[in-house]
Amino acid sequence: MEIVAVINYKGGVGKTTxxxxxxxELAxxxxRVLLIDMDAQASLTFSFVTPDKWDDAxxxxxxxKSWFDAISEGKEPAPLTDYVISPxxxxxxxxEGCIDLICSHLGLINVDLELATLLGGVNLQQAKRNYIKVxxxxxxxxxxxxxxxDYDIVLMDCPPNFNIVTKNAIVASEKILIPAKPDYLSTLGIDYLHRSVNELVKEFNDYVDLDNGTEKIKPEILGVIFTMIQINSGQPISAQRQFISQTKRLGVPxxxxxxxxxxxxxxxAPQNLKPVVLNYYSNSTHADVVSEIEAFVDEFEAVLENKGKK
Ligand SMILES: Nc1ncnc2c1ncn2[C@@H]1O[C@H](COP(=O)(O)OP(=O)(O)O)[C@@H](O)[C@H]1O
Ligand SMILES: [Mg+2]
Incomplete structure:
Protein backbone atom coordinates (compact mmCIF):
# COMPACT_ATOMS: atom_id res chain seq x y z
CA MET A 1 0.00 0.00 0.00
CA GLU A 2 1.35 3.40 -1.00
CA ILE A 3 0.98 6.25 1.49
CA VAL A 4 1.21 9.71 -0.06
CA ALA A 5 0.87 13.15 1.55
CA VAL A 6 -0.10 15.97 -0.81
CA ILE A 7 1.33 19.14 0.63
CA ASN A 8 2.33 22.74 0.05
CA TYR A 9 2.52 25.62 2.54
CA LYS A 10 0.60 27.78 0.17
CA GLY A 11 -3.16 27.68 -0.19
CA GLY A 12 -4.89 27.90 -3.54
CA VAL A 13 -2.13 26.17 -5.51
CA GLY A 14 -4.26 23.22 -6.61
CA LYS A 15 -3.49 20.62 -3.93
CA THR A 16 -7.09 19.54 -3.59
CA THR A 17 -7.72 19.57 -7.34
CA GLU A 25 -7.98 8.43 -12.41
CA LEU A 26 -6.29 5.81 -10.19
CA ALA A 27 -9.67 4.46 -9.13
CA ARG A 32 -8.60 1.05 -4.36
CA VAL A 33 -7.98 4.58 -3.11
CA LEU A 34 -8.48 5.98 0.38
CA LEU A 35 -8.62 9.77 0.58
CA ILE A 36 -8.08 11.50 3.90
CA ASP A 37 -9.01 15.17 4.00
CA MET A 38 -6.68 16.73 6.58
CA ASP A 39 -7.59 20.34 5.77
CA ALA A 40 -10.09 22.17 7.99
CA GLN A 41 -11.31 23.96 4.86
CA ALA A 42 -12.68 20.58 3.81
CA SER A 43 -12.46 21.34 0.07
CA LEU A 44 -11.68 17.72 -0.77
CA THR A 45 -14.64 16.56 1.31
CA PHE A 46 -16.97 18.96 -0.49
CA SER A 47 -15.59 17.86 -3.86
CA PHE A 48 -17.20 14.47 -3.16
CA VAL A 49 -20.12 15.06 -0.77
CA THR A 50 -22.69 17.84 -0.55
CA PRO A 51 -22.60 20.14 2.51
CA ASP A 52 -26.12 18.91 3.39
CA LYS A 53 -25.15 15.27 3.37
CA TRP A 54 -22.02 16.09 5.38
CA ASP A 55 -24.08 18.01 7.92
CA ASP A 56 -26.70 15.27 8.30
CA ALA A 57 -24.65 12.14 8.15
CA LYS A 65 -11.71 15.43 13.61
CA SER A 66 -13.58 12.79 15.62
CA TRP A 67 -10.59 10.50 15.24
CA PHE A 68 -8.17 13.20 16.49
CA ASP A 69 -10.61 14.21 19.25
CA ALA A 70 -10.34 10.74 20.77
CA ILE A 71 -6.58 11.25 21.02
CA SER A 72 -6.94 14.70 22.58
CA GLU A 73 -9.27 13.14 25.15
CA GLY A 74 -6.63 10.56 26.00
CA LYS A 75 -8.64 7.68 24.50
CA GLU A 76 -7.50 5.10 21.98
CA PRO A 77 -9.23 6.10 18.70
CA ALA A 78 -11.26 3.52 16.78
CA PRO A 79 -9.55 2.15 13.64
CA LEU A 80 -9.59 4.52 10.67
CA THR A 81 -11.87 2.18 8.74
CA ASP A 82 -14.65 3.12 11.18
CA TYR A 83 -14.53 6.69 9.81
CA VAL A 84 -14.56 5.83 6.11
CA ILE A 85 -17.47 6.78 3.86
CA SER A 86 -18.16 5.82 0.25
CA PRO A 87 -19.06 8.89 -1.85
CA GLU A 96 -12.66 -3.13 -8.69
CA GLY A 97 -11.46 0.47 -8.28
CA CYS A 98 -12.97 2.66 -5.59
CA ILE A 99 -12.63 5.99 -3.84
CA ASP A 100 -13.25 5.89 -0.10
CA LEU A 101 -13.06 9.07 1.92
CA ILE A 102 -12.42 10.19 5.46
CA CYS A 103 -14.05 13.61 5.61
CA SER A 104 -12.66 16.71 7.21
CA HIS A 105 -14.41 19.07 9.59
CA LEU A 106 -14.27 22.85 9.87
CA GLY A 107 -13.45 22.37 13.57
CA LEU A 108 -10.23 20.54 12.74
CA ILE A 109 -8.50 23.88 13.21
CA ASN A 110 -8.92 23.55 17.01
CA VAL A 111 -7.54 20.03 17.10
CA ASP A 112 -4.02 21.41 16.79
CA LEU A 113 -4.40 23.37 20.01
CA GLU A 114 -5.83 20.35 21.84
CA LEU A 115 -3.01 18.11 20.66
CA ALA A 116 -0.43 20.70 21.65
CA THR A 117 -1.56 20.43 25.27
CA LEU A 118 -0.43 16.79 25.24
CA LEU A 119 3.15 17.80 24.44
CA GLY A 120 5.77 18.38 27.13
CA GLY A 121 6.25 16.25 30.25
CA VAL A 122 7.88 16.06 33.66
CA ASN A 123 11.28 15.27 32.16
CA LEU A 124 12.96 15.21 28.79
CA GLN A 125 12.36 11.49 28.37
CA GLN A 126 8.64 11.92 28.96
CA ALA A 127 8.51 14.95 26.65
CA LYS A 128 10.10 12.96 23.84
CA ARG A 129 7.68 10.07 24.31
CA ASN A 130 4.76 12.50 24.19
CA TYR A 131 6.19 14.09 21.05
CA ILE A 132 6.22 10.71 19.30
CA LYS A 133 2.76 9.85 20.54
CA VAL A 134 1.24 13.13 19.36
CA ASP A 150 -8.23 -2.90 1.88
CA TYR A 151 -6.44 -0.20 -0.13
CA ASP A 152 -3.75 0.14 -2.79
CA ILE A 153 -3.04 3.77 -1.99
CA VAL A 154 -3.81 6.36 0.69
CA LEU A 155 -3.77 10.02 -0.37
CA MET A 156 -3.78 12.70 2.34
CA ASP A 157 -4.78 16.20 1.27
CA CYS A 158 -2.97 18.52 3.71
CA PRO A 159 -3.76 22.04 4.87
CA PRO A 160 -1.52 24.97 3.92
CA ASN A 161 0.40 25.01 7.21
CA PHE A 162 2.89 22.93 9.17
CA ASN A 163 0.84 22.31 12.33
CA ILE A 164 0.55 19.06 14.30
CA VAL A 165 -2.18 17.66 12.02
CA THR A 166 -0.02 18.28 8.94
CA LYS A 167 3.01 16.81 10.71
CA ASN A 168 0.95 13.69 11.48
CA ALA A 169 0.32 13.31 7.75
CA ILE A 170 4.00 13.74 6.87
CA VAL A 171 5.13 11.33 9.59
CA ALA A 172 2.54 8.82 8.31
CA SER A 173 3.53 9.21 4.67
CA GLU A 174 6.07 7.27 2.68
CA LYS A 175 5.89 9.63 -0.28
CA ILE A 176 5.24 13.35 -0.65
CA LEU A 177 3.64 15.04 -3.66
CA ILE A 178 3.95 18.82 -3.98
CA PRO A 179 1.46 20.67 -6.20
CA ALA A 180 2.76 24.16 -6.99
CA LYS A 181 2.16 27.16 -9.20
CA PRO A 182 5.20 28.27 -11.17
CA ASP A 183 5.63 31.77 -9.73
CA TYR A 184 8.19 33.54 -7.58
CA LEU A 185 6.66 33.04 -4.12
CA SER A 186 5.79 29.41 -4.78
CA THR A 187 9.37 28.70 -5.76
CA LEU A 188 10.56 30.17 -2.46
CA GLY A 189 7.90 28.16 -0.65
CA ILE A 190 9.04 24.83 -2.10
CA ASP A 191 12.58 25.34 -0.83
CA TYR A 192 11.24 26.19 2.62
CA LEU A 193 8.87 23.22 2.61
CA HIS A 194 11.67 20.87 1.60
CA ARG A 195 13.78 22.07 4.54
CA SER A 196 10.89 21.88 7.03
CA VAL A 197 10.16 18.28 6.00
CA ASN A 198 13.83 17.38 6.49
CA GLU A 199 13.85 19.03 9.94
CA LEU A 200 10.68 17.19 10.99
CA VAL A 201 12.10 13.85 9.85
CA LYS A 202 15.32 14.48 11.75
CA GLU A 203 13.51 15.59 14.91
CA PHE A 204 11.12 12.63 14.86
CA ASN A 205 13.90 10.11 14.24
CA ASP A 206 16.09 11.60 17.00
CA TYR A 207 13.22 11.09 19.43
CA VAL A 208 12.51 7.59 18.13
CA ASP A 209 15.94 6.52 19.34
CA LEU A 210 14.55 6.80 22.85
CA ASP A 211 11.39 4.91 22.18
CA ASN A 212 11.93 1.25 21.39
CA GLY A 213 9.36 -0.20 19.09
CA THR A 214 8.79 2.89 16.95
CA GLU A 215 10.40 2.71 13.53
CA LYS A 216 12.20 5.66 11.97
CA ILE A 217 10.50 7.55 9.18
CA LYS A 218 11.83 8.25 5.70
CA PRO A 219 9.23 10.05 3.58
CA GLU A 220 10.51 10.63 0.05
CA ILE A 221 9.59 13.57 -2.15
CA LEU A 222 8.02 12.17 -5.33
CA GLY A 223 8.13 15.53 -7.00
CA VAL A 224 6.55 18.87 -7.74
CA ILE A 225 3.50 18.77 -10.00
CA PHE A 226 2.94 22.17 -11.59
CA THR A 227 -0.61 23.45 -11.71
CA MET A 228 -2.42 26.36 -13.32
CA ILE A 229 -0.06 26.31 -16.26
CA GLN A 230 -0.86 28.84 -18.97
CA ILE A 231 -0.35 27.33 -22.38
CA ASN A 232 0.79 29.25 -25.42
CA SER A 233 1.60 27.46 -28.69
CA GLY A 234 1.51 24.11 -26.93
CA GLN A 235 3.88 24.94 -24.07
CA PRO A 236 3.86 26.86 -20.77
CA ILE A 237 4.29 30.63 -21.23
CA SER A 238 7.89 31.79 -20.87
CA ALA A 239 7.47 33.43 -17.44
CA GLN A 240 6.25 30.10 -16.05
CA ARG A 241 8.98 28.14 -17.84
CA GLN A 242 11.49 30.30 -16.01
CA PHE A 243 10.06 29.38 -12.59
CA ILE A 244 9.84 25.72 -13.56
CA SER A 245 13.59 25.79 -14.32
CA GLN A 246 14.26 27.58 -11.04
CA THR A 247 12.38 24.90 -9.12
CA LYS A 248 14.41 22.19 -10.86
CA ARG A 249 17.59 23.93 -9.70
CA LEU A 250 16.40 23.61 -6.06
CA GLY A 251 17.20 19.92 -6.33
CA VAL A 252 13.59 18.81 -5.83
CA PRO A 253 12.32 16.36 -8.48
CA ALA A 269 -16.04 20.03 -10.95
CA PRO A 270 -16.37 20.11 -7.14
CA GLN A 271 -20.00 21.15 -7.38
CA ASN A 272 -20.69 18.18 -9.64
CA LEU A 273 -19.06 15.94 -7.00
CA LYS A 274 -16.89 14.40 -9.70
CA PRO A 275 -13.26 15.18 -10.60
CA VAL A 276 -12.60 16.67 -14.06
CA VAL A 277 -10.82 13.54 -15.25
CA LEU A 278 -13.99 11.44 -14.81
CA ASN A 279 -16.28 13.84 -16.67
CA TYR A 280 -17.50 13.29 -20.20
CA TYR A 281 -15.89 15.93 -22.26
CA SER A 282 -17.82 18.32 -24.33
CA ASN A 283 -15.02 19.95 -26.33
CA SER A 284 -11.41 19.60 -27.40
CA THR A 285 -10.02 21.78 -24.59
CA HIS A 286 -11.64 19.52 -22.04
CA ALA A 287 -10.22 16.51 -23.88
CA ASP A 288 -6.73 18.09 -23.73
CA VAL A 289 -7.08 18.77 -20.00
CA VAL A 290 -8.11 15.16 -19.40
CA SER A 291 -5.21 13.75 -21.43
CA GLU A 292 -2.82 15.96 -19.48
CA ILE A 293 -4.17 14.59 -16.19
CA GLU A 294 -3.91 11.03 -17.55
CA ALA A 295 -0.31 11.74 -18.54
CA PHE A 296 0.38 12.94 -15.00
CA VAL A 297 -1.10 9.76 -13.52
CA ASP A 298 1.02 7.65 -15.93
CA GLU A 299 4.08 9.52 -14.72
CA PHE A 300 2.98 9.25 -11.08
CA GLU A 301 2.60 5.48 -11.37
CA ALA A 302 5.97 5.17 -13.14
CA VAL A 303 7.71 7.18 -10.40
CA LEU A 304 6.12 5.03 -7.68
CA GLU A 305 7.15 1.87 -9.48
CA ASN A 306 10.71 3.13 -9.86
CA LYS A 307 10.96 4.01 -6.18
CA GLY A 308 9.62 0.56 -5.33
CA LYS A 309 12.42 -1.09 -7.32
CA LYS A 310 15.19 0.80 -5.56
N1 LIG B 1 -5.70 23.96 -13.14
C1 LIG B 1 -6.55 24.88 -12.66
N2 LIG B 1 -7.04 25.85 -13.47
C2 LIG B 1 -7.89 26.77 -12.99
N3 LIG B 1 -8.34 26.82 -11.75
C3 LIG B 1 -7.91 25.87 -10.88
C4 LIG B 1 -7.00 24.85 -11.29
N4 LIG B 1 -6.73 24.04 -10.23
C5 LIG B 1 -7.46 24.55 -9.21
N5 LIG B 1 -8.17 25.64 -9.59
C6 LIG B 1 -9.05 26.46 -8.76
O1 LIG B 1 -8.24 27.19 -7.84
C7 LIG B 1 -8.81 27.18 -6.54
C8 LIG B 1 -7.85 26.52 -5.55
O2 LIG B 1 -7.65 25.18 -5.92
P1 LIG B 1 -7.47 24.04 -4.84
O3 LIG B 1 -7.26 22.76 -5.58
O4 LIG B 1 -8.59 24.08 -3.87
O5 LIG B 1 -6.11 24.50 -4.15
P2 LIG B 1 -5.52 24.18 -2.67
O6 LIG B 1 -6.03 22.84 -2.26
O7 LIG B 1 -4.04 24.22 -2.88
O8 LIG B 1 -5.98 25.29 -1.79
C9 LIG B 1 -10.14 26.46 -6.68
O9 LIG B 1 -11.14 27.41 -6.86
C10 LIG B 1 -9.97 25.59 -7.91
O10 LIG B 1 -11.21 25.38 -8.58
MG1 LIG C 1 -7.06 22.30 -0.54
Whole structure:
Protein backbone atom coordinates (compact mmCIF):
# COMPACT_ATOMS: atom_id res chain seq x y z
CA MET A 1 0.00 0.00 0.00
CA GLU A 2 1.35 3.40 -1.00
CA ILE A 3 0.98 6.25 1.49
CA VAL A 4 1.21 9.71 -0.06
CA ALA A 5 0.87 13.15 1.55
CA VAL A 6 -0.10 15.97 -0.81
CA ILE A 7 1.33 19.14 0.63
CA ASN A 8 2.33 22.74 0.05
CA TYR A 9 2.52 25.62 2.54
CA LYS A 10 0.60 27.78 0.17
CA GLY A 11 -3.16 27.68 -0.19
CA GLY A 12 -4.89 27.90 -3.54
CA VAL A 13 -2.13 26.17 -5.51
CA GLY A 14 -4.26 23.22 -6.61
CA LYS A 15 -3.49 20.62 -3.93
CA THR A 16 -7.09 19.54 -3.59
CA THR A 17 -7.72 19.57 -7.34
CA UNK A 18 -4.64 17.41 -7.94
CA UNK A 19 -5.62 15.01 -5.12
CA UNK A 20 -9.20 14.59 -6.36
CA UNK A 21 -8.16 13.99 -9.96
CA UNK A 22 -5.32 11.66 -9.07
CA UNK A 23 -7.75 9.65 -6.96
CA UNK A 24 -10.35 9.68 -9.74
CA GLU A 25 -7.98 8.43 -12.41
CA LEU A 26 -6.29 5.81 -10.19
CA ALA A 27 -9.67 4.46 -9.13
CA UNK A 28 -10.82 4.43 -12.76
CA UNK A 29 -7.76 2.30 -13.52
CA UNK A 30 -8.87 -0.16 -10.85
CA UNK A 31 -6.96 1.02 -7.78
CA ARG A 32 -8.60 1.05 -4.36
CA VAL A 33 -7.98 4.58 -3.11
CA LEU A 34 -8.48 5.98 0.38
CA LEU A 35 -8.62 9.77 0.58
CA ILE A 36 -8.08 11.50 3.90
CA ASP A 37 -9.01 15.17 4.00
CA MET A 38 -6.68 16.73 6.58
CA ASP A 39 -7.59 20.34 5.77
CA ALA A 40 -10.09 22.17 7.99
CA GLN A 41 -11.31 23.96 4.86
CA ALA A 42 -12.68 20.58 3.81
CA SER A 43 -12.46 21.34 0.07
CA LEU A 44 -11.68 17.72 -0.77
CA THR A 45 -14.64 16.56 1.31
CA PHE A 46 -16.97 18.96 -0.49
CA SER A 47 -15.59 17.86 -3.86
CA PHE A 48 -17.20 14.47 -3.16
CA VAL A 49 -20.12 15.06 -0.77
CA THR A 50 -22.69 17.84 -0.55
CA PRO A 51 -22.60 20.14 2.51
CA ASP A 52 -26.12 18.91 3.39
CA LYS A 53 -25.15 15.27 3.37
CA TRP A 54 -22.02 16.09 5.38
CA ASP A 55 -24.08 18.01 7.92
CA ASP A 56 -26.70 15.27 8.30
CA ALA A 57 -24.65 12.14 8.15
CA UNK A 58 -20.95 12.74 8.74
CA UNK A 59 -20.32 15.89 10.75
CA UNK A 60 -21.12 14.46 14.20
CA UNK A 61 -18.89 11.42 14.23
CA UNK A 62 -17.57 10.48 10.78
CA UNK A 63 -14.68 12.87 10.18
CA UNK A 64 -10.96 12.92 10.85
CA LYS A 65 -11.71 15.43 13.61
CA SER A 66 -13.58 12.79 15.62
CA TRP A 67 -10.59 10.50 15.24
CA PHE A 68 -8.17 13.20 16.49
CA ASP A 69 -10.61 14.21 19.25
CA ALA A 70 -10.34 10.74 20.77
CA ILE A 71 -6.58 11.25 21.02
CA SER A 72 -6.94 14.70 22.58
CA GLU A 73 -9.27 13.14 25.15
CA GLY A 74 -6.63 10.56 26.00
CA LYS A 75 -8.64 7.68 24.50
CA GLU A 76 -7.50 5.10 21.98
CA PRO A 77 -9.23 6.10 18.70
CA ALA A 78 -11.26 3.52 16.78
CA PRO A 79 -9.55 2.15 13.64
CA LEU A 80 -9.59 4.52 10.67
CA THR A 81 -11.87 2.18 8.74
CA ASP A 82 -14.65 3.12 11.18
CA TYR A 83 -14.53 6.69 9.81
CA VAL A 84 -14.56 5.83 6.11
CA ILE A 85 -17.47 6.78 3.86
CA SER A 86 -18.16 5.82 0.25
CA PRO A 87 -19.06 8.89 -1.85
CA UNK A 88 -21.42 8.80 -4.85
CA UNK A 89 -18.55 9.14 -7.33
CA UNK A 90 -18.11 5.38 -7.03
CA UNK A 91 -21.13 4.96 -9.32
CA UNK A 92 -18.94 6.14 -12.21
CA UNK A 93 -16.18 3.63 -11.54
CA UNK A 94 -16.09 0.23 -13.12
CA UNK A 95 -13.84 -2.70 -12.25
CA GLU A 96 -12.66 -3.13 -8.69
CA GLY A 97 -11.46 0.47 -8.28
CA CYS A 98 -12.97 2.66 -5.59
CA ILE A 99 -12.63 5.99 -3.84
CA ASP A 100 -13.25 5.89 -0.10
CA LEU A 101 -13.06 9.07 1.92
CA ILE A 102 -12.42 10.19 5.46
CA CYS A 103 -14.05 13.61 5.61
CA SER A 104 -12.66 16.71 7.21
CA HIS A 105 -14.41 19.07 9.59
CA LEU A 106 -14.27 22.85 9.87
CA GLY A 107 -13.45 22.37 13.57
CA LEU A 108 -10.23 20.54 12.74
CA ILE A 109 -8.50 23.88 13.21
CA ASN A 110 -8.92 23.55 17.01
CA VAL A 111 -7.54 20.03 17.10
CA ASP A 112 -4.02 21.41 16.79
CA LEU A 113 -4.40 23.37 20.01
CA GLU A 114 -5.83 20.35 21.84
CA LEU A 115 -3.01 18.11 20.66
CA ALA A 116 -0.43 20.70 21.65
CA THR A 117 -1.56 20.43 25.27
CA LEU A 118 -0.43 16.79 25.24
CA LEU A 119 3.15 17.80 24.44
CA GLY A 120 5.77 18.38 27.13
CA GLY A 121 6.25 16.25 30.25
CA VAL A 122 7.88 16.06 33.66
CA ASN A 123 11.28 15.27 32.16
CA LEU A 124 12.96 15.21 28.79
CA GLN A 125 12.36 11.49 28.37
CA GLN A 126 8.64 11.92 28.96
CA ALA A 127 8.51 14.95 26.65
CA LYS A 128 10.10 12.96 23.84
CA ARG A 129 7.68 10.07 24.31
CA ASN A 130 4.76 12.50 24.19
CA TYR A 131 6.19 14.09 21.05
CA ILE A 132 6.22 10.71 19.30
CA LYS A 133 2.76 9.85 20.54
CA VAL A 134 1.24 13.13 19.36
CA UNK A 135 2.99 13.17 15.97
CA UNK A 136 3.01 9.45 15.24
CA UNK A 137 -0.63 8.51 15.90
CA UNK A 138 -1.86 8.70 12.33
CA UNK A 139 1.13 6.71 11.17
CA UNK A 140 0.23 3.95 13.61
CA UNK A 141 -3.37 3.95 12.40
CA UNK A 142 -2.40 3.87 8.72
CA UNK A 143 0.03 0.99 9.34
CA UNK A 144 -3.01 -0.86 10.69
CA UNK A 145 -4.73 -0.25 7.32
CA UNK A 146 -1.74 -1.61 5.42
CA UNK A 147 -2.12 -4.92 7.23
CA UNK A 148 -5.79 -5.25 6.33
CA UNK A 149 -5.07 -4.94 2.57
CA ASP A 150 -8.23 -2.90 1.88
CA TYR A 151 -6.44 -0.20 -0.13
CA ASP A 152 -3.75 0.14 -2.79
CA ILE A 153 -3.04 3.77 -1.99
CA VAL A 154 -3.81 6.36 0.69
CA LEU A 155 -3.77 10.02 -0.37
CA MET A 156 -3.78 12.70 2.34
CA ASP A 157 -4.78 16.20 1.27
CA CYS A 158 -2.97 18.52 3.71
CA PRO A 159 -3.76 22.04 4.87
CA PRO A 160 -1.52 24.97 3.92
CA ASN A 161 0.40 25.01 7.21
CA PHE A 162 2.89 22.93 9.17
CA ASN A 163 0.84 22.31 12.33
CA ILE A 164 0.55 19.06 14.30
CA VAL A 165 -2.18 17.66 12.02
CA THR A 166 -0.02 18.28 8.94
CA LYS A 167 3.01 16.81 10.71
CA ASN A 168 0.95 13.69 11.48
CA ALA A 169 0.32 13.31 7.75
CA ILE A 170 4.00 13.74 6.87
CA VAL A 171 5.13 11.33 9.59
CA ALA A 172 2.54 8.82 8.31
CA SER A 173 3.53 9.21 4.67
CA GLU A 174 6.07 7.27 2.68
CA LYS A 175 5.89 9.63 -0.28
CA ILE A 176 5.24 13.35 -0.65
CA LEU A 177 3.64 15.04 -3.66
CA ILE A 178 3.95 18.82 -3.98
CA PRO A 179 1.46 20.67 -6.20
CA ALA A 180 2.76 24.16 -6.99
CA LYS A 181 2.16 27.16 -9.20
CA PRO A 182 5.20 28.27 -11.17
CA ASP A 183 5.63 31.77 -9.73
CA TYR A 184 8.19 33.54 -7.58
CA LEU A 185 6.66 33.04 -4.12
CA SER A 186 5.79 29.41 -4.78
CA THR A 187 9.37 28.70 -5.76
CA LEU A 188 10.56 30.17 -2.46
CA GLY A 189 7.90 28.16 -0.65
CA ILE A 190 9.04 24.83 -2.10
CA ASP A 191 12.58 25.34 -0.83
CA TYR A 192 11.24 26.19 2.62
CA LEU A 193 8.87 23.22 2.61
CA HIS A 194 11.67 20.87 1.60
CA ARG A 195 13.78 22.07 4.54
CA SER A 196 10.89 21.88 7.03
CA VAL A 197 10.16 18.28 6.00
CA ASN A 198 13.83 17.38 6.49
CA GLU A 199 13.85 19.03 9.94
CA LEU A 200 10.68 17.19 10.99
CA VAL A 201 12.10 13.85 9.85
CA LYS A 202 15.32 14.48 11.75
CA GLU A 203 13.51 15.59 14.91
CA PHE A 204 11.12 12.63 14.86
CA ASN A 205 13.90 10.11 14.24
CA ASP A 206 16.09 11.60 17.00
CA TYR A 207 13.22 11.09 19.43
CA VAL A 208 12.51 7.59 18.13
CA ASP A 209 15.94 6.52 19.34
CA LEU A 210 14.55 6.80 22.85
CA ASP A 211 11.39 4.91 22.18
CA ASN A 212 11.93 1.25 21.39
CA GLY A 213 9.36 -0.20 19.09
CA THR A 214 8.79 2.89 16.95
CA GLU A 215 10.40 2.71 13.53
CA LYS A 216 12.20 5.66 11.97
CA ILE A 217 10.50 7.55 9.18
CA LYS A 218 11.83 8.25 5.70
CA PRO A 219 9.23 10.05 3.58
CA GLU A 220 10.51 10.63 0.05
CA ILE A 221 9.59 13.57 -2.15
CA LEU A 222 8.02 12.17 -5.33
CA GLY A 223 8.13 15.53 -7.00
CA VAL A 224 6.55 18.87 -7.74
CA ILE A 225 3.50 18.77 -10.00
CA PHE A 226 2.94 22.17 -11.59
CA THR A 227 -0.61 23.45 -11.71
CA MET A 228 -2.42 26.36 -13.32
CA ILE A 229 -0.06 26.31 -16.26
CA GLN A 230 -0.86 28.84 -18.97
CA ILE A 231 -0.35 27.33 -22.38
CA ASN A 232 0.79 29.25 -25.42
CA SER A 233 1.60 27.46 -28.69
CA GLY A 234 1.51 24.11 -26.93
CA GLN A 235 3.88 24.94 -24.07
CA PRO A 236 3.86 26.86 -20.77
CA ILE A 237 4.29 30.63 -21.23
CA SER A 238 7.89 31.79 -20.87
CA ALA A 239 7.47 33.43 -17.44
CA GLN A 240 6.25 30.10 -16.05
CA ARG A 241 8.98 28.14 -17.84
CA GLN A 242 11.49 30.30 -16.01
CA PHE A 243 10.06 29.38 -12.59
CA ILE A 244 9.84 25.72 -13.56
CA SER A 245 13.59 25.79 -14.32
CA GLN A 246 14.26 27.58 -11.04
CA THR A 247 12.38 24.90 -9.12
CA LYS A 248 14.41 22.19 -10.86
CA ARG A 249 17.59 23.93 -9.70
CA LEU A 250 16.40 23.61 -6.06
CA GLY A 251 17.20 19.92 -6.33
CA VAL A 252 13.59 18.81 -5.83
CA PRO A 253 12.32 16.36 -8.48
CA UNK A 254 9.63 17.73 -10.80
CA UNK A 255 6.98 16.04 -12.94
CA UNK A 256 7.13 16.65 -16.69
CA UNK A 257 3.35 16.61 -16.95
CA UNK A 258 1.25 19.44 -15.56
CA UNK A 259 -2.29 20.69 -14.88
CA UNK A 260 -3.10 23.56 -17.20
CA UNK A 261 -5.07 26.56 -16.04
CA UNK A 262 -8.71 26.43 -17.00
CA UNK A 263 -11.11 28.15 -14.66
CA UNK A 264 -14.26 27.01 -16.46
CA UNK A 265 -13.38 23.34 -16.40
CA UNK A 266 -11.81 23.13 -12.95
CA UNK A 267 -14.09 25.36 -10.92
CA UNK A 268 -17.31 23.49 -11.81
CA ALA A 269 -16.04 20.03 -10.95
CA PRO A 270 -16.37 20.11 -7.14
CA GLN A 271 -20.00 21.15 -7.38
CA ASN A 272 -20.69 18.18 -9.64
CA LEU A 273 -19.06 15.94 -7.00
CA LYS A 274 -16.89 14.40 -9.70
CA PRO A 275 -13.26 15.18 -10.60
CA VAL A 276 -12.60 16.67 -14.06
CA VAL A 277 -10.82 13.54 -15.25
CA LEU A 278 -13.99 11.44 -14.81
CA ASN A 279 -16.28 13.84 -16.67
CA TYR A 280 -17.50 13.29 -20.20
CA TYR A 281 -15.89 15.93 -22.26
CA SER A 282 -17.82 18.32 -24.33
CA ASN A 283 -15.02 19.95 -26.33
CA SER A 284 -11.41 19.60 -27.40
CA THR A 285 -10.02 21.78 -24.59
CA HIS A 286 -11.64 19.52 -22.04
CA ALA A 287 -10.22 16.51 -23.88
CA ASP A 288 -6.73 18.09 -23.73
CA VAL A 289 -7.08 18.77 -20.00
CA VAL A 290 -8.11 15.16 -19.40
CA SER A 291 -5.21 13.75 -21.43
CA GLU A 292 -2.82 15.96 -19.48
CA ILE A 293 -4.17 14.59 -16.19
CA GLU A 294 -3.91 11.03 -17.55
CA ALA A 295 -0.31 11.74 -18.54
CA PHE A 296 0.38 12.94 -15.00
CA VAL A 297 -1.10 9.76 -13.52
CA ASP A 298 1.02 7.65 -15.93
CA GLU A 299 4.08 9.52 -14.72
CA PHE A 300 2.98 9.25 -11.08
CA GLU A 301 2.60 5.48 -11.37
CA ALA A 302 5.97 5.17 -13.14
CA VAL A 303 7.71 7.18 -10.40
CA LEU A 304 6.12 5.03 -7.68
CA GLU A 305 7.15 1.87 -9.48
CA ASN A 306 10.71 3.13 -9.86
CA LYS A 307 10.96 4.01 -6.18
CA GLY A 308 9.62 0.56 -5.33
CA LYS A 309 12.42 -1.09 -7.32
CA LYS A 310 15.19 0.80 -5.56
N1 LIG B 1 -5.70 23.96 -13.14
C1 LIG B 1 -6.55 24.88 -12.66
N2 LIG B 1 -7.04 25.85 -13.47
C2 LIG B 1 -7.89 26.77 -12.99
N3 LIG B 1 -8.34 26.82 -11.75
C3 LIG B 1 -7.91 25.87 -10.88
C4 LIG B 1 -7.00 24.85 -11.29
N4 LIG B 1 -6.73 24.04 -10.23
C5 LIG B 1 -7.46 24.55 -9.21
N5 LIG B 1 -8.17 25.64 -9.59
C6 LIG B 1 -9.05 26.46 -8.76
O1 LIG B 1 -8.24 27.19 -7.84
C7 LIG B 1 -8.81 27.18 -6.54
C8 LIG B 1 -7.85 26.52 -5.55
O2 LIG B 1 -7.65 25.18 -5.92
P1 LIG B 1 -7.47 24.04 -4.84
O3 LIG B 1 -7.26 22.76 -5.58
O4 LIG B 1 -8.59 24.08 -3.87
O5 LIG B 1 -6.11 24.50 -4.15
P2 LIG B 1 -5.52 24.18 -2.67
O6 LIG B 1 -6.03 22.84 -2.26
O7 LIG B 1 -4.04 24.22 -2.88
O8 LIG B 1 -5.98 25.29 -1.79
C9 LIG B 1 -10.14 26.46 -6.68
O9 LIG B 1 -11.14 27.41 -6.86
C10 LIG B 1 -9.97 25.59 -7.91
O10 LIG B 1 -11.21 25.38 -8.58
MG1 LIG C 1 -7.06 22.30 -0.54
Missing amino acids: VTANLAG YRGE YKASLTI DVNRFLKN HGKLREAISGLANSD TFKSYFRENKTIFSD
